[in-house]
Amino acid sequence: MPTFVHPLLLWGLPIIGLPVLIHLINMMRHRRVDWAAMEFLLASQKKHRTWILLKQLLLLLVRMAAIAAIVLLVAQPMLRHYWGSLLGGTKTHHVILLDDSFSMSDHWDDTTAFAEAKRVIQRIGAEAARHVQPQVFTLLPFSHARGRRSSQNDLINYRLGNDFAGKLAETLKNIEVSQTNAGPADALRAVNQMLGEPDDERRILYLISDFRAKDWNNPADVKKLLQEWQSAESEKIRLVSCIDQVRPNLAVAYLKPEEGIRAAGVPWFVDAAVTNFGNTPAKDVSLALVEDGHARPSLIFSEIPPGKTIKQRFQVNFPSEGSHEITARLESDSVAADNYRFCTIDLPNDVPLLLIDGDPQARDAQFLNWAAAPGGSVRTGLRPQLETPRFLSLKPLDSFAAVMLANVDRLDKSAIKALEQYAAAGGGVAFFLGEQCQSKFFNDELYRNGKGLFPLPLKGPAELPIDRLETAPDVQVEKHFIFRIFAELRNTFLQTVMVQHYFAVPDDWQPTPDSTVRALARLRNGAPLVVEQAYGKGRVVAFLTTAAPAWNNWARNPSFVVVVQDLQAYLSRRDSAEGTRLVGEPLELSLDPAKYQAQVRFVTPREGASPTATTDAAPNAEGKLSVALNETDAAGVYEARLTRTDNSAEIRRYAFNVDPAEGNLAALDKNQLAERLNGLKYEYEQASMFQSAADKTADYDLSEVVLYALVSLLLFEQILAHSASYHPGASRADRAAGGAR
Numbered sequence: 001m002p003t004f005v006h007p008l009l010l011w012g013l014p015i016i017g018l019p020v021l022i023h024l025i026n027m028m029r030h031r032r033v034d035w036a037a038m039e040f041l042l043a044s045q046k047k048h049r050t051w052i053l054l055k056q057l058l059l060l061l062v063r064m065a066a067i068a069a070i071v072l073l074v075a076q077p078m079l080r081h082y083w084g085s086l087l088g089g090t091k092t093h094h095v096i097l098l099d100d101s102f103s104m105s106d107h108w109d110d111t112t113a114f115a116e117a118k119r120v121i122q123r124i125g126a127e128a129a130r131h132v133q134p135q136v137f138t139l140l141p142f143s144h145a146r147g148r149r150s151s152q153n154d155l156i157n158y159r160l161g162n163d164f165a166g167k168l169a170e171t172l173k174n175i176e177v178s179q180t181n182a183g184p185a186d187a188l189r190a191v192n193q194m195l196g197e198p199d200d201e202r203r204i205l206y207l208i209s210d211f212r213a214k215d216w217n218n219p220a221d222v223k224k225l226l227q228e229w230q231s232a233e234s235e236k237i238r239l240v241s242c243i244d245q246v247r248p249n250l251a252v253a254y255l256k257p258e259e260g261i262r263a264a265g266v267p268w269f270v271d272a273a274v275t276n277f278g279n280t281p282a283k284d285v286s287l288a289l290v291e292d293g294h295a296r297p298s299l300i301f302s303e304i305p306p307g308k309t310i311k312q313r314f315q316v317n318f319p320s321e322g323s324h325e326i327t328a329r330l331e332s333d334s335v336a337a338d339n340y341r342f343c344t345i346d347l348p349n350d351v352p353l354l355l356i357d358g359d360p361q362a363r364d365a366q367f368l369n370w371a372a373a374p375g376g377s378v379r380t381g382l383r384p385q386l387e388t389p390r391f392l393s394l395k396p397l398d399s400f401a402a403v404m405l406a407n408v409d410r411l412d413k414s415a416i417k418a419l420e421q422y423a424a425a426g427g428g429v430a431f432f433l434g435e436q437c438q439s440k441f442f443n444d445e446l447y448r449n450g451k452g453l454f455p456l457p458l459k460g461p462a463e464l465p466i467d468r469l470e471t472a473p474d475v476q477v478e479k480h481f482i483f484r485i486f487a488e489l490r491n492t493f494l495q496t497v498m499v500q501h502y503f504a505v506p507d508d509w510q511p512t513p514d515s516t517v518r519a520l521a522r523l524r525n526g527a528p529l530v531v532e533q534a535y536g537k538g539r540v541v542a543f544l545t546t547a548a549p550a551w552n553n554w555a556r557n558p559s560f561v562v563v564v565q566d567l568q569a570y571l572s573r574r575d576s577a578e579g580t581r582l583v584g585e586p587l588e589l590s591l592d593p594a595k596y597q598a599q600v601r602f603v604t605p606r607e608g609a610s611p612t613a614t615t616d617a618a619p620n621a622e623g624k625l626s627v628a629l630n631e632t633d634a635a636g637v638y639e640a641r642l643t644r645t646d647n648s649a650e651i652r653r654y655a656f657n658v659d660p661a662e663g664n665l666a667a668l669d670k671n672q673l674a675e676r677l678n679g680l681k682y683e684y685e686q687a688s689m690f691q692s693a694a695d696k697t698a699d700y701d702l703s704e705v706v707l708y709a710l711v712s713l714l715l716f717e718q719i720l721a722h723s724a725s726y727h728p729g730a731s732r733a734d735r736a737a738g739g740a741r
Contacts, residue, residue, distance in 0.1 A: 055723060062717045069710040091134035091201045093157075094124055097187045099209035099242075100141040100178045102337040103662050106210065106243060113242040114177040116687040117208045120240055123690060124206060125168040128160060135160040136201065137168070138191065141175060142182035143633070145190035146584060156194060179337045179635050180584040181659035183215040188225040203235040208687070210243045211673060213666040219676055226680055237682040240690055243667060248278025250285065251338035251663035253309045254580070255328045257345060259481055260569045263381025264321040264347050272328050272341070273311040276304040277664045290327040291316060321349040323653045325637055338663035342637055342655040350383040353568055354391075354400040357407060358436050362386050364406030364547040367555040368432070371564035380565060389415055397422040402571035406547045407434030410441045420453050424536030428571020429453065431540075432547040433503050435461070455517045455533035455542050462504035464523055474499045475529060475554075477521040482530070482541070482566050486559065493559040499523060501551035503544040539571055581656045583635050589652075591617055591625040596650075597643045602629045605636025605656075632656050 098121070104114040121139065128135040139155040155171055158164070184207060195203075205226075209215075216222070229235055253273040260268040272289075276282045285301040299312045318324045323346050330339040353372055357365035365386050372382040385400075389408055392415035397403060403422065408431075411419075423429050431454065439458040446454035464474065473495040477483035486494040504527060511517040520541070521530035532541045549555040581587070589600065598617045617625035632638065635658050642650040668676070670684050685691075 055720065059717065059720045062713055062720060066710060066713045066717060069706055069713060072706050091136060092128070092131075093136040093138065093195075093198070093201045093203045094128055094206065095138045095191060095195065095203055096121055096124065096140070096206045096208065097184065097191060098139065098141045098175070099182075099184070099207075100143050100175065100180075101182050101662055102177060102179050102658060103212050103335060103665060104210055104242065105177045105336060106247060106249075106334050106665060108244065108247070112177075113210050116242040117240075118172050118175070120206075120208055120242070120687050120690045121172060122168070125164065129164050137164070138195065139171065140187055140191055140194075141178070142184065142187045143178040143180045143584065145187040146180070146182060178583075178633060179658050180633065181214075181582070181662040182584070183222075184209065185221045185225060188222065188229070192225070192229065198235060205229055205235065205237045206240060207237070208240045208242060210665075211239070211241055211668050212662075212664065213668055214661055214664055216668050216673060216676060223677055223680060226677070226682070230681060237680070239673070239682055239684045240687055241667075241670075241684070242687045244686075244688070246665055246667050247334040248276075248280065248282075249334045249338070249663050249665050250282055250304070250330055251275050251277060251335075251660040252287070252328050252330055252341035253660045255326060255341040255343045255657075256580075257343065258313070259572075261351060261381045261565060261572075262345065262347055263351050264349050265317065265319050265379055266381035267315050267317040269313050269315055270326060270343065271311055271313050272299060273309050274301055274304055274330065275309040275660060275663070276306055277666070279306050281305050286331060287312075288329045289314065290325075290329070292318070292324055318345075318347055321347050323347075323651065325653065325655075334665060335663055337635065337658045338660050340635060341657055342635065344637055344653040344655045346652075350381050351401045351568070351572065352399055353382050353384045354397065354403045355384050355386045356389055356392065356403065356405045357386065358389060358405075358409045358434075359407055360388070363550075364432055364434060365404075367548050367560075368404055368406060368564060371555075371561045372568060374561065382565070382568060392418050397427065398425075400427070402428040402430065402568050404430040404432065404568075406432040407436045409436040409438055411445070416445060416453070420535070423453060423538035423540060426537035428539045428541075428568075429535075430567060430571060431542040433458075433542070433544050434546045434548070434550065437503070439503070450512070450515065453535060453540055455531045455540055456505055456511070456528070457509055458544075459504045459506045461501055462527070463501055464499050464525065464527075467524075472524045473497070474524055474552075475521055476524065477530075478519065480520045481570050482520060482563060484566065485562050493557050497552065497554045497557050497559065499529070499545055499552040499554075501545065502527065502529060505544075541567060541571065581632075581654060582659050583632060583656050585632060585656070587629040587632055587638055587640070587654055587656075589617070589627050589640055590620070590622075591627070591642070593619070593623070593625050595644060596625065597645060598625055599643055600627050601641040603639035603641065604629075604631065605634045605638065 098117055100114065104112070104117065106113045125137065128137065137155050137158045137160060139158075141154075144154055155167070158167070226237060230237055251274070253275040255270065255272050258269040258271055262268050272287060274285055274287060282304040283302065285304055287299040287301065289296045289298060296314075299314060301310050301312065304310045316326070323344060326343040326345070328341045328343075333339065355362075355365040355368050355372075357363070369384045369386060372384045373380055389405075389411050393412060397418060403419065419429060437458075439460050442454055443457050446452045447457050475494060475497045477486055477494065483494075486492050502523065516534040517531060518533070519528040519531050521528075523529050529545060530541065530543050532539060534540075545551045545554075547555060554560050587602070591600075596617075599614045600617055601614050615627055615629070617627035620626040629638070629640075635656055638654045638656060640652045640654070642652065644650060673684065
């Protein structure tokens with residue numbers, strides 16, 4: 001049974017009676033007149049009456065049919081595909097990929113991009129439900145495609161029935177915009193894997209998104225996946241944009257502690273930055289700060305240029321040890337999710353520092369000890385521990401934030417292995433050389449042709465000649481955290497440091513291009529004095545002179561205290577909890593079974609203070625207990641509540657934040673998208689103007705057929721009208737006159 005795009009126009013069908021009405025009116029106008037000459041004509045008419053009436057009736061019907069065809073053409077008839085359903089043939093599969101990244105929370109007037117997307121899905125579902133032909137529905141939000149996490153809000157291969165309207169309404173009600181940066185590529189891969197090749201069905205892919213430049217400016221992967229989808233002729237692609245224009249937006253770019261000594265009662269710094277994703281400067285931007293639930297003075301950014309990120313630093317000082325939280329918040333704008341940033345920090349009462357000295361009298365280590373913890377009213381937060389090299393082989397090093405070795409002549413194999421394992425796992429190691437150090441030992445055992453812990457080979461002790469005409473200081477430093485106080489200042493204490501002896505390096509030695517070795521300070525003759533390298537996850541720094549005032553006067557200089565403390569801060573291992581964790585990434589823990597029980601309880605920001613059910617950690621190949629929380633879909637602070645083997649409780653806190661790049665609301669319009677998807681066949685439409693394509697796939701448009709039928713009827717009407725009318729032949733006189741002309 002056909003349907004019509006404009007059914008109200010069918011009220012014009014009674015017009016088909018107009019030819020009958022005209023015929024009846026014409027018959028009423030006839031008046032009977034007796035005429036002898038007509039008797040012959042009446043006799044002839046009786047003989048041919050049947051044929052004449054048949055042609056006239058046929059002409060009347062043709063004219064009525066032509067008027068009906070005009071009305072139907074304007075009403076645009078559609079023929080439902082009953083044959084397909086009766087014979088078990090083609091079905092239509094509506095595959096909807098819904099962008100639920102947090103940029104879809106972009107709002108204007110009384111709506112959001114995500115609300116517009118939901119309305120489009122409702123239109124698709126409502127139209128599909130009206131068709132007799134089998135219809136199948138798949139709805140997959142972008143964020144659910146990561147790791148293919150199942151959700152009650154997914155409709156996968158759902159065959160439409162009487163309950164579909166309620167099911168779709170409930171599903172859309174439960175779907176909210178996520179706080180992830182999920183893009184279309186993962187969703188396309190997931191749906192291709194789930195659905196496989198089309199089996200006697202035609203598919204329509206609806207990709208409903210805001211088409212931000214972040215995902216679509218260089219969409220090579222997305223374009224390839226769409227081309228794979230379109231490889232079958234039965235598969236169509238429709239791109240639906242849910243925004244009307246691009247709006248400005250501010251985002252908290254980061255909130256991170258600066259490297260420094262972090263302990264209870266010791267001040268340190270935190271860097272906060274705000275990015276302006278708009279096209280005009282943002283003025284007098286206020287960034288509110290909260291420490292452990294207590295507000296502190298806000299940071300004011302007087303102006304942030306368009307497209308720029310501006311950083312400010314503020315000092316914090318938590319008086320107590322334990323876990324602490326810092327939150328930064330911007331005022332409300334186009335997108336809310338990126339207006340917040342969270343940071344967690346676990347502060348010990350003090351930071352343990354291991355000092356190893358090769359001299360039994362610990363001459364050099366004593367100066368390091370005094371610089372790290374001067375005592376008195378000065379609190380540095382450091383707790384130095386002096387030991388001999390033998391300690392490295394006997395005791396674990398994991399509890400120390402950094403290890404410094406001074407004037408060590410040699411180490412046994414087990415000590416070298418312990419140091420290398422410590423550094424590879426993220427520990428920091430510093431070497432201070434001296435007169436007891438042997439170049440051969442360092443080269444053969446610690447350097448090992450660039451594969452060992454020590455960053456460079458040694459040639460031997462050398463003397464820095466005194467040049468009374470030389471005005472340059474003995475020590476010249478690079479811009480680095482260790483020398484951050486001195487790098488950009490003149491006439492500092494560091495310029496009064498004098499070096500007499502140091503360890504030289506071979507003349508022909510140069511670090512390889514892929515090496516992480518870097519000179520942080522040099523002598524006035526260009527020889528390296530302080531060198532660093534990365535080792536595994538850790539850092540190694542080598543001072544090629546003594547810590548004690550034997551080869552130099554540095555230990556008697558006030559700058560020595562600053563350098564040693566910043567050196568320790570630079571070397572100290574960082575707990576992974578301080579790293580940037582993005583919403584949606586799993587929270588993975590690795591626990592020592594000798595210290596912790598297997599039961600772990602997680603608390604998410606959505607749950608407040610109520611923990612989830614207990615999760616049991618499982619042994620892994622490394623002999624540790626592994627456990628993971630995958631549901632990290634909300635920004636905020638997560639807790640892992642652990643139980644030690646002595647039944648004492650421990651709480652670890654982890655900050656999860658949104659990806660600030662998702663807050664860049666720059667988007668591609670129809671023409672820009674066409675340039676980047678050149679060669680791909682698709683339909684593009686705005687959500688506000690969207691019309692379902694269900695009719696185009698399940699029904700057949702009869703407008704063209706009706707048009708051809710109308711043209712045929714009009715031609716046939718002309719031929720029939722000519723045949724049914726009287727046309728006298730030309731007289732001989734007329735023919736003669738015509739010939740004369």
